[in-house]
Amino acid sequence: MENIVTTVVAISSITGILAFLLSLANRTIGDYGEKKIIINDDKELIVEGGDSLLSTLIENEIFIPSACGGKGSCGYCKVKVLEGGGQFLATEKGYVSEGEMEKGVRLSCQCKVKEDMRIEIPEELFNVKQYLCTVTEIEDLTDKIKRIRLELPEGEQLDYKPGQYIQILTPIYRESDEEVYRAYSITTPPSSKNAVELFIGYIPEGICTTYIHKYLKEGDKLNIIGPFGDFQYINSDKEMILAAIGTGMSPIMSILRYMNENKIDRKVTFFFGARTRPDMYMMDVLAEFEKTMKNFKLITCLSRPTETCNWTGEVGRVTNLIEKYVKDGENKEAYLCGNPSMIDSVVKILKEKGFDEEDIFYDKFE
Ligand code: FES
Incomplete structure (x- = not known):
């Protein structure tokens, strides 16, 4: 019994000394000046x-x-x-x-x-700034994707390239007790300097997407930081292959709007994939590009069409479209935006078709 008491006292003393040393270390070592x-x-x-x-x-x-x-x-x-x-x-x-x-x-x-x-x-990065924007428009593009328009403060401008992104600083709100930054591609062309638009998909339990989808209202203020990103339109005369799924359309939309506005008539094909017909969005804008941009072609597919979709187009994934329609990598460059598995699969196919690695640009998002 005496031994047990002695052991307990010894352990308590050692623990006490260690705790004291740790707190001393925190106070001294942690203070770096x-x-x-x-x-x-x-x-x-x-x-x-x-x-x-x-x-x-x-x-x-x-x-x-x-x-x-x-x-x-x-x-x-x-x-x-x-x-x-x-x-x-x-x-x-x-x-x-x-x-x-x-x-x-x-x-x-x-x-x-x-x-x-x-x-x-x-x-x-020295040009990256923080802007307190006003939310002027919120629109449901599908049941999981919203378009939001953010106006910069009076007199401020955002200088960005087609394809770049900004970060939203999500404030503390009922379902989150921390401020977090989340990245979203800009969908507007660089000529829109006083206001930018974003497509924001809903991710269950996503801190920022929950805030945008459930709490954000027109008239609210939202802090953004930007612009960021190496995924940007590059001036060249190569044929362009664009491929996206879901909200991956965002930077592609900025690139297409920029090309349309500047009457750039490079040959460009946009492969876009969604699950079902209601998940397709911005189709009217893209159809308009097919009229105004003589070398632009849109090819879409659905991965899970239902009977109510009345879908007569391509069925499968974007990878299937690339396999089917892209013949080779001769004088071509590719811009891809989607989740990591989509990007990895498309990059693999493009390389097999002879694309140079330097001609494949992508923006992966989770
Ligand atoms: S901020 Fe460093 S890994 Fe995300």
């Missing part, structure tokens, strides 16, 4: 250390892309860390390739500012 971040060997920030590099940069109005709210699950927030930043973490492995790792690429949400740092970011 002021640190210097040199960006692109040009700009210098003096910041309070201890937070993630992503949050620290955002606090200083340098907006690095982030679609998962800093949870390390989107891979958008890559930054080249040339000095400082500590050890590469296991949480970064799935998103940073070995080649990138060798160049110092890190997920800025995983990497803490504990020492002075030297980093490199794309210059265009």
Whole structure:
């Protein structure tokens, strides 16, 4: 009995000492003080250390892309860390390739500012700004996809390229107690600088999509940050293959609107796939493009048509359309937007047909 009491007392004492040391460490080691971040060997920030590099940069109005709210699950927030930043973490492995790792690429949400740092970011990120927009239109395009129109504050303009995206800062609301950023492609052409439109699909339990679909009203304010993204229309004379499913139509719509407005008459075929007839949307706009753009062709398919669809068109997936209609990769480039499995399958088919990897551009979304 005496032995048991002695053991319990010893364990309690050790636990107490460890807890004390831990709290001491938190108070001392956690207090990193002021640190210097040199960006692109040009700009210098003096910041309070201890937070993630992503949050620290955002606090200083340098907006690095982030679609998962800093949870390390989107891979958008890559930054080249040339000095400082500590050890590469296991949480970064799935998103940073070995080649990138060798160049110092890190997920800025995983990497803490504990020492002075030297980093490199794309210059265009200095043009990314936050805008408090007004929601001026909300429309149901299907029972799961809404179109929302956001007007920028008076006198402000968003300069973006066809295909780029913005991030919405979802506020705290009844079903979510955290603010999160989510990325959405812009559907309007770059000429629409004072207002942008987005197609937003409903994802069950998605924090931002639930907010947009269930709570957002016309007249509400919404913070956006942008523009972001390397998926953009490229000027060339190559024939274009466009392919999308669901809300993947968003950046493609911006590209087509841009081409239509600027009377670009490159040969372009848009392959679009949906499940059923009611899931097809913007068909009137696309039909209009077929009249105004003499080299534009739309080819659609349904993967699960029901009897009520009265569908006489193609049945199957976008991959089947690509297999059937795209003969080869000769002088062609492809722009793809959809979920990872759709993109991976289409890229594989295009490569088999002879497309060069550099001529395939894609935007994957979950
Ligand atoms: S913000 Fe998503 S992985 Fe860093």
